[in-house]
Amino acid sequence: MPAAEPAAEPSPTGTTPSFPVRAAVVGTGGIVTGSHLPALRGMGDRVRLVAAVDTDPARLAAFRDRAGEDVTGYGGLDEMLAAERPGLVLLGTPPALHAEQTRAALRAGAWVLCEKPLCLSLAEYDTIAAAEGTEEGGPGGPYASVVFQHRYGSGAVHARELLRSGELGRPLVAHCQTTWYRDRAYYSVPWRGRWATEGGGPTMGHGIHQMDLLLHLLGEWEEVRAMAGRLVHDVESEDVSTALVRFADGTMATVVNSVLSPDEVSRIRIDCAHATVELTHLYGHANDDWAYTPAVHRRDDARTAHWRSPAADVPSSHAAQLDGFLDAMAKGVRPPGSGVAARRTLEFLAALYKSAFTGQPVRAGEIGPEDPYYHAMHGNHPDWAPKEQ
Ligand SMILES: NC(=O)c1ccc[n+]([C@@H]2O[C@H](COP(=O)([O-])OP(=O)(O)OC[C@H]3O[C@@H](n4cnc5c(N)ncnc54)[C@H](O)[C@@H]3O)[C@@H](O)[C@H]2O)c1
16 A cells, blocks of 8 residues: 655744745756746746746846746856745756755755756765754745656546555556667767766666656555666666566566667556556656556446546646645645655665666665665666776
8 A cells, every 4th residue: 555645744943935935946958948937837926936047148048038037047056045035946957966956945945846866866865854944843844855747647646546545456566667768869968877967877867757656656665676787878877777676565566767769658557456557658647648447347337437537637747746835835844755755766766776786686774874875876886886087
């Protein structure tokens, strides 16, 4: 049975931001322009974009042309934080910058919604957690969440409710597939395919969404056995990984993450005792992308009609996540996609890499500060860690 999200407890040290929330974006490239800006615009008068930061003046200017002249531009995060004191910072910079920028924004009192991956290691995650507000009584925060927009579409919310309620019967077998295609030109960008700058290959950068959704749907994982390969691209990290997973309730799953697959698809399939639920999409899902197939003994039209009819029709999107994030800010409670929910997915990725590189099964909870895989996803493994220059 899926585990509950962490309790939404307020803290004595936090402050509940005033509304409309004054927001700033950091890194005005593809994801901020294409996804965060429309999401902010969709929130009406709950949030106002007041500042944008980019070290590239041309990108910043292009963004401000789109966002509006009343968005003040800055060349650096610290300068912006000092001048604007925003209530919310949305981070869309390259992955290696996320941990430090998240901590800086938290220290300045801002809540943070950061692009995936939130950081490059469990060690980095734990420093972010230490910079958050405490969770003991009173209005809480600031908190840092990671963007995993696929959790928040109505199809995923509905499927999770059905799984949690036992309506589909006990989950038994699952498949989690991110088989995408990236060409040589994609990897000619210097920060891609490197541990220090991208954090990993399709495990960390692409399949992370689907694996996060699998864990969100199924709950606590217990053990992973994995393989990784560098089959095509001239990169430091892997370009394909596979894994077998056992969940705490006994559910067994397969995982595939690839950037080598000409026929691209993102898929999750969960076979439960009474029905199979299957999601098939590429970069985002809507209700129609979810299919429910009842077991023969369960062919009850009323029940299956209920499975196939989520109460809402909200596609997975940055807007769907931001909506819930602002609700949490208004209440001064821990937002979805933060704390335990963020760390569990990162720990799963660290365990997948450790198992792939050591050839050993890895159990949840075993990667602690004394373990090299706590500090880097490559775990300093001689076949995988970057060579000393
Ligand atoms: N959630 C999703 O589905 C999704 C999709 C694509 C990318 N992403 C993530 O979004 C992040 C950004 O990806 P992108 O494709 O938008 O990259 P991008 O290269 O298009 O944009 C990054 C921007 O950050 C700026 N930047 C670099 N250093 C900076 C600094 N120190 N301070 C401020 N700005 C700085 C760059 O000039 C650039 O404009 C990555 O972490 C990526 O994994 C998420």
